[in-house]
Amino acid sequence: MSGGSSPSPGHNPCRDTARSRWSARTVRDTELKTQISRVHTDNFSVYGVRKIWRQLHREGIPVARRTGLMRDLGLQGARRGKKIRTTIRGEGHERRGPAATRLHRVPAE
Template sequence: MDAHKDRFGVEPICTVLQVAPSTYYAAKTRPPSARSVTDAATTEVIKAVHEDNYGVYGPRKVHAEMVRRGHRVARCTVERLMAATGLRGLSRAKGPRTTVPGTGPDTRPDLVQRKFRATGPDQLWVADITYCRTFAGWVYAAFVVDVFSRRVVGWQLSTSLL
């Protein structure tokens, strides 16, 4: 509204926006709320803690560091303010590397020419491998599926890809 009030006036803009002009004037003269003042101060501390730790701390560690420095603030407030300012921590967890590219050309022939159709059972089987994170670590599952019936013909679970 401030950008256009010189050209159109406050009252016509408020009429179009269906806002009372007194609401606009009250918002302009009202002092900032206590929450916005504390949020601004807390955001500066969060930015300092985040930068001091090379930008790798997430909300949990930023909150713990703030408490150690004597700033009492709720963890949910740290989460909210970090999200609002776009600060994020870095995750060390990476998915497993399941595909290792070969050094030479792929000389294996495509025997089905990418047409995964079969007219009867046991004519074409396809295989796939996937992985799932568990409390004990990564678990790998390999499946062999009959293309005609779409049923699992065989499967194997392992904690390694070997």
């Protein structure tokens, strides 16, 4: 008996069509993520959602302005304005003690 027509034991015919079972949105999102990453890096990683959306339209790639794809990629544009600086105490200062030791109580008469 020749076993030429039987598939190999490791072959799973369902795996061949796994990619075709993805939803159209998932397939489109993976394509868009590569385009978004490319535009972001090409523009010195300062483009935000609005500028990436406009750049993709200029290149002829129709896309809705969805911030979730950039968030999934961990991308964000540059922010304008000053950086927020919090107060950091110097090393030479002492910290206040617990409130219980700081309270001044009048002794009972």
